[in-house]
Amino acid sequence: MxxxxxxxxxGVGATKFGENFDWGVDDMLxxxxxxxxxxxxxxxxxxxAGWIGIQYPFTGFSGAxxxxxxxTYDIPITHTENYCVSGLDAFRNACLAVASEQxxxxxxxxxxxxxxxxxxxxxxxxxxxxxxxxxxxxxxxFGLAFPRHALAFGTTKEHLAHVAVxxxxxxAVNPKAHFRREVTLEQVMKAPIISGPxxxxxxxxxxxxxxxxxxxxxxxxxxxxxDYVTIxxxxxxxxxxxxMYDKNFDYLAWRPTVKxxxxxxxxxxxxxxxxxxxxxxxHDCFTITEILNVEDLGFCKKGDGGxxxxxxxxxxxxxxxxxxxxxxxxxxxxxxxTGVRMVYEVTKQLQGRADGRQRExxxxxxxxxxxxxxxxxxxxxxxxxxx
Amino acid sequence: MxxxxxxxxxGVGATKFGENFDWGVDDMLxxxxxxxxxxxxxxxxxxxAGWIGIQYPFTGFSGAxxxxxxxTYDIPITHTENYCVSGLDAFRNACLAVASEQxxxxxxxxxxxxxxxxxxxxxxxxxxxxxxxxxxxxxxxFGLAFPRHALAFGTTKEHLAHVAVxxxxxxAVNPKAHFRREVTLEQVMKAPIISGPxxxxxxxxxxxxxxxxxxxxxxxxxxxxxDYVTIxxxxxxxxxxxxMYDKNFDYLAWRPTVKxxxxxxxxxxxxxxxxxxxxxxxHDCFTITEILNVEDLGFCKKGDGGxxxxxxxxxxxxxxxxxxxxxxxxxxxxxxxTGVRMVYEVTKQLQGRADGRQRExxxxxxxxxxxxxxxxxxxxxxxxxxx
Numbered sequence: 001m002x003x004x005x006x007x008x009x010x011g012v013g014a015t016k017f018g019e020n021f022d023w024g025v026d027d028m029l030x031x032x033x034x035x036x037x038x039x040x041x042x043x044x045x046x047x048x049a050g051w052i053g054i055q056y057p058f059t060g061f062s063g064a065x066x067x068x069x070x071x072t073y074d075i076p077i078t079h080t081e082n083y084c085v086s087g088l089d090a091f092r093n094a095c096l097a098v099a100s101e102q103x104x105x106x107x108x109x110x111x112x113x114x115x116x117x118x119x120x121x122x123x124x125x126x127x128x129x130x131x132x133x134x135x136x137x138x139x140x141x142f143g144l145a146f147p148r149h150a151l152a153f154g155t156t157k158e159h160l161a162h163v164a165v166x167x168x169x170x171x172a173v174n175p176k177a178h179f180r181r182e183v184t185l186e187q188v189m190k191a192p193i194i195s196g197p198x199x200x201x202x203x204x205x206x207x208x209x210x211x212x213x214x215x216x217x218x219x220x221x222x223x224x225x226x227d228y229v230t231i232x233x234x235x236x237x238x239x240x241x242x243x244m245y246d247k248n249f250d251y252l253a254w255r256p257t258v259k260x261x262x263x264x265x266x267x268x269x270x271x272x273x274x275x276x277x278x279x280x281x282x283h284d285c286f287t288i289t290e291i292l293n294v295e296d297l298g299f300c301k302k303g304d305g306g307x308x309x310x311x312x313x314x315x316x317x318x319x320x321x322x323x324x325x326x327x328x329x330x331x332x333x334x335x336x337x338t339g340v341r342m343v344y345e346v347t348k349q350l351q352g353r354a355d356g357r358q359r360e361x362x363x364x365x366x367x368x369x370x371x372x373x374x375x376x377x378x379x380x381x382x383x384x385x386x387x
Numbered sequence: 388m389x390x391x392x393x394x395x396x397x398g399v400g401a402t403k404f405g406e407n408f409d410w411g412v413d414d415m416l417x418x419x420x421x422x423x424x425x426x427x428x429x430x431x432x433x434x435x436a437g438w439i440g441i442q443y444p445f446t447g448f449s450g451a452x453x454x455x456x457x458x459t460y461d462i463p464i465t466h467t468e469n470y471c472v473s474g475l476d477a478f479r480n481a482c483l484a485v486a487s488e489q490x491x492x493x494x495x496x497x498x499x500x501x502x503x504x505x506x507x508x509x510x511x512x513x514x515x516x517x518x519x520x521x522x523x524x525x526x527x528x529f530g531l532a533f534p535r536h537a538l539a540f541g542t543t544k545e546h547l548a549h550v551a552v553x554x555x556x557x558x559a560v561n562p563k564a565h566f567r568r569e570v571t572l573e574q575v576m577k578a579p580i581i582s583g584p585x586x587x588x589x590x591x592x593x594x595x596x597x598x599x600x601x602x603x604x605x606x607x608x609x610x611x612x613x614d615y616v617t618i619x620x621x622x623x624x625x626x627x628x629x630x631m632y633d634k635n636f637d638y639l640a641w642r643p644t645v646k647x648x649x650x651x652x653x654x655x656x657x658x659x660x661x662x663x664x665x666x667x668x669x670h671d672c673f674t675i676t677e678i679l680n681v682e683d684l685g686f687c688k689k690g691d692g693g694x695x696x697x698x699x700x701x702x703x704x705x706x707x708x709x710x711x712x713x714x715x716x717x718x719x720x721x722x723x724x725t726g727v728r729m730v731y732e733v734t735k736q737l738q739g740r741a742d743g744r745q746r747e748x749x750x751x752x753x754x755x756x757x758x759x760x761x762x763x764x765x766x767x768x769x770x771x772x773x774x
Contacts, residue, residue, distance in 0.1 A: 004487065004489055050625075055448075057444055061442075061468065061470060061628075062468065062469045062470045062472075062625070062628070062758065062759060062763060062764055063469050063476075063625040063764055064625045064626060064627055064628045064759060064763045064764055065628065066625075067625045067626060067627055067628075068627050068628050068629065073624075073625070073626050073627065074624045074625075074626065074642075074643075074646040075624065075625065076479070076622075076623030076624060076625060076766075077469075077625040077764075078467055078469060078476050078479075078480060079467065079468050079469050079476075080465055080466065080467060080468075081448065081449065081466050081467075081468045082449045082450050082464075082465060082466050083448065083449045085449075089450075089465050089466075092463070092465075093465060093480050093483075093484075096480075096483055096484045096487045096489060097480075097483045097487070099487035099488075099489065100391065100483045100484070100486035100487040101486075102391055102483055102486065235463075236463030237460075237461045237462065237463060238437075238449070238450040238451045238453075238454045238460070238461075238462065238463060238464040239451065239454060239460055239461065240451055240454055240455050240460065241448075241449070241451045241452065241454075241455050242455065255461075256461075259461040371449065372449060372451060376449060376451045377449055377450055377451055377464075379463075
């Protein structure tokens with residue numbers, strides 16, 4: 001059979017993320033998907049199947065959302081919806097389908113159109129849930145992790161601020177980022193409080209956007225380009241919708257990240273993550289989320305996330321470049337698009353095409369995507385340019 | 388590689404469909420999934436991955452909806468949402484993943500909890516769509532096909548009524564069916580009009596329910612049971628959300644059915660469907676939908692759907708048994724569950740376990756699932772008990 005490691009990405013595309021009031025869902029899908037196809041040097045007729053990640057019903061319901069945008073009629077298109085992991089789960093299912101050899105050339109994409117919906121996006125993260133509907137928003141849910149982490153490890157609000165400073169520094173040079181400006185430690189520390197310890201600049205924005213990737217097998221990829229990238233590791237894990245109320249949840253680790261990373265590292269043969277992974281797009285919906293995640297991913301010891309960030313170990317030229325794109329924090333977070341946007345960034349980095357924000361000599365990169373209040377679902381995909 | 392034809396179903400389960408006011412989403416998932424696991428003689432710990440089809444946000448958002456119900460924590464679970472094909476698309480992605488050999492044993496399931504939502508289910512089929520939101524309901528959209536079919540082929544309201552009579556006849560003996568009673572031609576003809584030609588008894592009900600299937604490869608299936616069934620053909624196709632306004636749509640065929648069937652038959656090597664397929668669970672959300680579908684699936688000539696049904700060619704002992712379960716019309720239609728429920732029925736039939744409604748000597752059976760207003764997305768899965 002085709003091994004999952006024989007699955008290759010040969011083209012990527014993404015829109016600018018932001019308040020794209022002038023663009024609809026179709027516009028953004030068209031831009032991202034055709035950019036990916038042009039990058040792969042293929043025409044839409046080459047696509048045999050598609051997967052599209054969308055979280056919110058006001059963005060789109062079915063696979064036909066993609067058909068209508070890029071006119072890929074009559075092929076199967078699956079719509080995946082898995083909180084903030086909707087996009088990376090679309091990518092995952094596309095990779096599995098290619099590994100099954102049922103399809104030679106497919107597209108995985110994601111899209112979300114949130115800003116026109118006013119405040120309907122994030123507050124409805126718990127839509128339909130008896131408890132989470134009643135006032136628990138994403139900032140309040142994730143913010144609850146800070147006091148426990150602070151008590152256990154001495155993590156400070158200044159540590160959190162360093163995450164924002166780093167990610168804005170990276171994203172400021174990224175032409176597709178939602179925010180294209182740096183922020184100072186003082187600005188982050190003094191920003192208005194949103195919930196608990198989290199200030200405005202500790203929170204990622206609500207954004208519109210789309211991203212896409214063209215996926216095939218290595219034997220075919222070689223005919224299209226030399227610098228294709230391949231899957232080195234992949235792990236996904238779903239835990240419970242009730243994580244915030246789970247008696248086993250100690251606010252010190254996101255269990256789905258830990259479990260997904262275990263699987264991805266096992267497949268990749270990685271035992272020393274900070275020395276074997278060059279860069280990671282890491283789910284930083286809030287600064288505290290990144291702190292826990294870099295620990296959960298094994299990029300530093302548990303409890304060291306704050307100091308390691310403050311010391312610059314996760315800068316673009318540090319031990320592991322965390323969020324060279326600017327991350328959700330600065331690049332933006334259109335829910336269904338984010339996971340595929342991470343694949344976009346990691347692919348560009350591994351191809352040496354990340355202008356102005358290139359991690360030098362990058363060989364192994366990770367997309368890490370966390371979803372649900374308190375971290376319910378997680379996907380980790382490790383890509384490499386090593387043949 | 389493992390061919391898609393090496394993918395096997397070794398266990399199925401389903402709740403009773405209906406107005407399940409006493410059961411929540413978790414209850415129904417637990418019942419269906421554990422019935423499937425008991426049928427397969429496996430424990431939940433055996434499951435390496437899951438796929439769950441859900442259409443409506445009030446039923447569930449993410450893969451964790453399944454985790455919470457059956458406590459399959461830490462494994463990957465994908466939530467698919469593709470109109471009424473949400474469930475069969477979950478099954479499809481599960482089969483592709485098994486064919487990729489990344490997983491040995493997985494679960495595909497579907498669930499929907501609609502009745503508590505009052506009328507929110509079907510009217511929101513076009514939710515978020517600028518035109519379809521404004522009054523076009525499922526009965527009115529599908530009902531529009533009747534006048535054109537009548538004009539072209541002489542199809543009558545009595546022909547439609549024969550579909551309802553047949554499907555209620557089959558479903559009346561089915562203990563899990565939403566409705567357990569036969570209807571007469573006169574009752575169907577005289578039922579109150581819902582939209583255009585479609586009366587109350589031409590329409591499937593809004594139901595609650597869940598269904599599940601355990602999927603593995605044939606080399607593993609043999610260790611669990613002799614009467615496992617395997618994939619013989621599979622085809623999916625997405626067309627346009629705007630089908631009802633598409634200038635190429637002539638109201639005489641559901642293009643996604645035609646395209647999905649072409650692919651499934653090609654894979655299965657079937658060239659004469661009415662003589663090579665013994666039974667089909669066919670998407671009969673409305674009686675006119677089944678008429679077009681049996682034609683689109685090649686079970687009779689285009690235009691012959693009405694007379695063929697009236698003549699009994701699609702009775703349980705006819706040329707092809709269409710909807711031996713009772714179909715959506717009588718068995719019920721909890722959107723995300725329906726596609727998997729079709730797999731449940733076809734599997735039971737191919738195992739000779741469809742008590743009271745058994746198609747004698749069945750060797751090849753089809754699940755045909757259509758979704759979206761006017762038929763936007765379609766999946767066709769052909770199963771066989773032939774080794």
